[in-house]
Amino acid sequence: KASYVPGAFEYIKVNHKKYSLYISSATPQDEIKQIVKQRKILDYFKGVYGSPISKQEHVNKIIKLNKYKKNEVIFIGDSISDRNAANENNIRFIARINNGKSPLKDEMYKIDDLVHLEDLIKSLN
Numbered sequence: 633k634a635s636y637v638p639g640a641f642e643y644i645k646v647n648h649k650k651y652s653l654y655i656s657s658a659t660p661q662d663e664i665k666q667i668v669k670q671r672k673i674l675d676y677f678k679g680v681y682g683s684p685i686s687k688q689e690h691v692n693k694i695i696k697l698n699k700y701k702k703n704e705v706i707f708i709g710d711s712i713s714d715r716n717a718a719n720e721n722n723i724r725f726i727a728r729i730n731n732g733k734s735p736l737k738d739e740m741y742k743i744d745d746l747v748h749l750e751d752l753i754k755s756l757n
Contacts, residue, residue, distance in 0.1 A: 637728065639747035641673075647750065648676040652698065655680045656690040658713065687717035695721060706753060708746075710734065724756060 644653060654677055657664045661682035668674045681690040695705060707718035710728040712735055718725035727736035731744050743752055 638745035639749060643746050643749050644673060644676045652678045654678055654694055656687045656717065657682045658687065659683065687713055688720045691717050691721045691723065710736065715739065726752060
């Protein structure tokens, strides 16, 4: 029942055909799948991954199964475990820092919400 991060739903809805979107969460696998189904957004994602498998392993699996090049993948997250999963897989990371209230506020690429996410992604290419 939590509200979406501003711009998140709009971004997903508009860009799910342009980009291959995935969810990597520390929420238990069955629970995160149920949440995504209840929100009626499952079809927007190519994969939804939860615990007990680590985010680092999720990212590694996604890259290997799809034969993505590291420079084709961006992890967008709001936790240290998100940043660590990106770093351990040698992919770019965009931190959602929630108005600067985050241990990730010093990341190179950061955004308060997802309203201007597409602009930031374009600037990385």
